[in-house]
Amino acid sequence: MRVERSCKQLEKIENIGIVLKPDSPELKNTFLDIKKLFSKNSINIILEKKSANMIGEIGKDFDELCKEVDFIISVGGDGTLLGVARKAFLYDLPVLGINLGTLGFLTDLNFDDLEEFIKDLLVKDYKISPRMIIEGKIEDKNFIAFNDIVISRKNLSSMLEISAKIDKKPFNKYFGDGLIVCTPSGSTAYNLSVGGPIVYPLTNAFIITPIAPHSLTQRPIVVPADFEIEFKVPYDEATIIVDGQEFYELKKGEFISIRIAKEQAKMLHRTSRDFFEVLSEKLRWGNLT
Numbered sequence: 001m002r003v004e005r006s007c008k009q010l011e012k013i014e015n016i017g018i019v020l021k022p023d024s025p026e027l028k029n030t031f032l033d034i035k036k037l038f039s040k041n042s043i044n045i046i047l048e049k050k051s052a053n054m055i056g057e058i059g060k061d062f063d064e065l066c067k068e069v070d071f072i073i074s075v076g077g078d079g080t081l082l083g084v085a086r087k088a089f090l091y092d093l094p095v096l097g098i099n100l101g102t103l104g105f106l107t108d109l110n111f112d113d114l115e116e117f118i119k120d121l122l123v124k125d126y127k128i129s130p131r132m133i134i135e136g137k138i139e140d141k142n143f144i145a146f147n148d149i150v151i152s153r154k155n156l157s158s159m160l161e162i163s164a165k166i167d168k169k170p171f172n173k174y175f176g177d178g179l180i181v182c183t184p185s186g187s188t189a190y191n192l193s194v195g196g197p198i199v200y201p202l203t204n205a206f207i208i209t210p211i212a213p214h215s216l217t218q219r220p221i222v223v224p225a226d227f228e229i230e231f232k233v234p235y236d237e238a239t240i241i242v243d244g245q246e247f248y249e250l251k252k253g254e255f256i257s258i259r260i261a262k263e264q265a266k267m268l269h270r271t272s273r274d275f276f277e278v279l280s281e282k283l284r285w286g287n288l289t
């Protein structure tokens with residue numbers, strides 16, 4: 001029998017933070033509806049400041065809000081949830097995604113399911129799933145990814161050469177459009193599109209997947225999470241893309257090192273959420289439904 005790892009239940013549910021998808025003022029009514037559903041159960045909602053400005057409400061800075069709430073709800077698609085999860089881990093706060101996006105692979109609930117789920121929350125019928133996050137470093141810049149760190153060619157007309165070391169030892173040279181280093185949670189994003197493996201989210205590992213490699217021998221590889229990986233672009237400049245949301249420059253000869261972060265992100269899920277059902281429903285995996 002499989003016993004799924006999960007984190008401790010919440011000590012209390014009194015205050016919940018809400019972040020809305022950017023540039024979506026039409027979410028005002030959804031926000032008010034969510035607030036009403038929680039207020040009926042005497043749970044207080046605190047809206048994040050940028051979201052509040054967008055819909056003409058009052059809000060709190062994200063960091064201030066994090067100090068007051070028991071968990072955070074992201075209302076939008078996967079991108080909104082990524083943006084929240086990449087900051088909420090600093091406060092050890094779980095994130096629940098309400099899907100108003102297009103795909104919503106990471107988000108757990110549709111708005112119509114929320115009323116029922118609040119009842120579950122109140123009787124502790126939910127799970128909190130730990131998610132590995134990775135940390136990148138270039139010189140004195142540090143960044144965190146929930147999904148992936150992509151080393152992408154800057155010069156569109158030529159291939160990028162990337163030399164790679166694991167635990168300081170050279171292990172490969174990649175030639176192509178770049179490569180993706182992703183977490184298991186991120187394996188179903190860009191990594192999947194370029195033929196990388198799907199890795200169960202609770203696995204402790206990194207995935208290194210070349211993008212359009214010009215070679216018959218370059219394959220995605222899964223390595224243990226305690227490895228430190230280092231990449232260098234000896235002849236070119238590259239762009240580093242973190243979760244599709246943050247960008248850095250990797251100069252010629254500079255190193256980027258990537259390893260598991262000390263902290264974990266936490267996702268709040270329905271007890272019944274099953275990774276393979278989500279794969280089937282959202283990405284048409286297998287023949288389950």
Ligand SMILES: NC(=O)c1ccc[n+]([C@@H]2O[C@H](COP(=O)([O-])OP(=O)(O)OC[C@H]3O[C@@H](n4cnc5c(N)ncnc54)[C@H](O)[C@@H]3O)[C@@H](O)[C@H]2O)c1
Pocket residue numbers: 077078079080082102103104105106147148185186187188189190191193242243244245
């Ligand atoms: N060709 C590609 O597939 C491609 C190209 C660039 C970036 N991306 C991915 O987009 C991610 C950022 O997502 P976004 O929503 O902010 O940008 P986006 O709106 O450009 O979405 C990319 C797609 O990936 C989906 N997605 C995001 N994370 C996922 C995950 N962990 N599992 C399954 N699907 C996921 C999104 O729902 C969306 O359909 C990056 O981390 C990167 O992995 C994918």
Ligand SMILES: Nc1ncnc2c1ncn2[C@@H]1O[C@H](COP(=O)(O)OP(=O)(O)OP(=O)(O)O)[C@@H](O)[C@H]1O
Pocket residue numbers: 021022076077078079080081082083084100101102103104105244245
């Ligand atoms: N905190 C953030 N920082 C930067 N970009 C963000 C942030 N939150 C959302 N975005 C971007 O806004 C865009 C739309 O958001 P989102 O992904 O939530 O909706 P969607 O694209 O409709 O849904 P899905 O990703 O599930 O298909 C995405 O490109 C996403 O990367």
